[in-house]
Amino acid sequence: MTSISEIAKKAGVAKSTVSRVINHHPHVSDETRQKVMDLINELDYMPNQLARDLSRGKTQKIGVVIPHTQHPYFTQLINGLLDAAKASDYQLVMMPSDYNEELELSYLKQLKMEAIDALIFTSRAIRLDRIETYAKYGRIVVCEKLQGYPLLSSAYLDRYSSFVDAFSAMKARGLEHLVLLFSRDNESSATYQTALLAYHNVYGQQSTPYMVFGNIHDFNDGLHVSHELVNDDRIDGILATSDEVAAGLIKGYEEREKKIPYIIGQERLLVGHLLKLPTIDHQSYSLGKLAFKQALSESISQEVLISEVLISEFLPQDN
Template structure:
């Protein structure tokens, strides 16, 4: 395999001069550049991209650790990351994890071995303290509020908007409130924010039998609706974790010819607009873009993006959807 030494030997120029031509650097005359390029073409030489990046001290790779792509939280974050990446020379590498801590540790080891300049954890199974220990090897950014952990972060500010959603339900006389979440409260910052906000408005914990976790897709939400119906549970309102998931719930109630509860969605999806559901927009596209900026600039600190509760003005009660 042809290498830079072969080019230097055949062209008669030093290895350092050949390197400057290959890497498009200055301080090489046009005559010298043409002569060396002629030998490069003759030998059909292609630079080793990995070696070249390492010589520059950068790989221009940003790894994005992605537990799944089934929920709009992740798809919207990735869309924002990709949108920001298009304006740079960086490559985005998606790293599936399914919250598997062994996989996440491998990605951290890859960062240590300089396979990436930075890692963005859209979510994680490892504790924040474990992620923080690897920051000495490269930039690590998370997409949640890290609170006392000094790890850089871009995230949606959820608490005040969840409080606004629960306050809306309380004002409308709803007290049996169901919650849909993708992961249990013990391991999910999002679920913790929902529960904390609920307690601040209703001054008690949510009823455990009305909380459904492991809900990621509309099919999961449909099964939650089946669960409520089969167990004769009658929440009068449900804060779902996605407009599409609200549709999954509605389908279950319609199939059983039952009036659905009042529903609030999340992530301002097209399905929610069509059904005119109240929804929470966390602006995850913007969160993703900010996370990418933190990753490539190496800046420290936290960036909180305000979220918004959207209530269609014509909708007094979406129970009419039943």
């Protein structure tokens, strides 16, 4: 296997010069650079990636902690991250977590061991205060609003106003028995907490949703949960986890030949457009690009995107 020493000897230059050429250092003459590159190609030299990383002090890799890809929010967010990465010199390292705290901790330790340069939490189970203890080892970005964590950056969605608008539209239609569907229906989910806050703002602090379901991610989940709802004629409105879930609900109601409640989807997907569903655009693709930008930033900051409810551009559902 060819080494840097052999190339330097044949080129009549120092090993440090060869290293500068390999790492695209500017302070090398064009003649010397071309001579070294010709020898690298001739001898089919492949630089050791680990050695290059150590010499540069960077891996050019960013870790992305992702719980799953069952929900379109995460797939669109990943697409935004991928497109941002393609325009840079960085690679993404996908780190599936399934909301397992030990796995998430192991990814933080990879940051500490300099296996990656930065870490993005698209969602998490591990506590923020524990995450922050690793911020000294590299930039950490979380996709949620932060209060009191000065060492962490955040790129997040402000969903509150869109949820208020969605529930206001439902209330204006006289809907009283609402079913709310979530990916996670617990206190660790910022989306769950925000949606309930918006619901209480619109329907009153003492009111409660008629039913709440968690672990609802895709079309089949929507179809399955419809089987639990179709025989309850009091249900008149559903906030679905996504447009795909809404499509599953509609399919289930149609199969049982039951009246379909008024349904609002989320994520502004093609299936929602085809079904003319009201939906909420959470701009998850743009959030992915924003989170990537923050992971490369030298400064710590909070950046926010505003979700938008889209009802008027779609035809209203006939009840």
